[in-house]
Amino acid sequence: MNSLFTIHCVDQDKLTEVIHKMRGLGAPRIRVVDCVDFYIALEGTHQMAAAEVLGVAPILDVLEQDDLVDSSTLDWDFLFGGVMCRAGELTDEVLSPLNESYRINQDGTVSRRDIAAAISAR
Numbered sequence: 535m536n537s538l539f540t541i542h543c544v545d546q547d548k549l550t551e552v553i554h555k556m557r558g559l560g561a562p563r564i565r566v567v568d569c570v571d572f573y574i575a576l577e578g579t580h581q582m583a584a585a586e587v588l589g590v591a592p593i594l595d596v597l598e599q600d601d602l603v604d605s606s607t608l609d610w611d612f613l614f615g616g617v618m619c620r621a622g623e624l625t626d627e628v629l630s631p632l633n634e635s636y637r638i639n640q641d642g643t644v645s646r647r648d649i650a651a652a653i654s655a656r
Contacts, residue, residue, distance in 0.1 A: 537572035539633040540579040552580040563593040567621040591642030597621040
């Protein structure tokens with residue numbers, strides 16, 4: 535599997551801040567859901583973009599569709615905290631043609647992909 539989608543568009547000001555922090559912290563750990571042909575990150579949109587800029591391979595914690603996720607651990611405005619949700623249900627809420635798309639390279643680093651190419655690769 536070599537495609538990964540994040541759930542938000544990147545805000546450049548926030549990205550600059552995250553890059554600065556990541557230089558000291560190292561590779562980010564990001565929860566992703568295995569959607570058979572691609573992953574969807576449940577968090578870490580700006581961390582993923584910063585990892586690309588810095589050439590750092592993010593650590594992916596891969597969840598299966600039926601794995602339970604405590605919604606209070608996600609920074610999503612539209613979820614009530616403390617609700618247990620199936621990972622696959624969460625991806626249904628956020629998958630959109632507007633998601634940022636990345637290619638996972640053989641060394642684990644990521645490269646942003648053209649969204650049209652990413653969608654056709656699904």
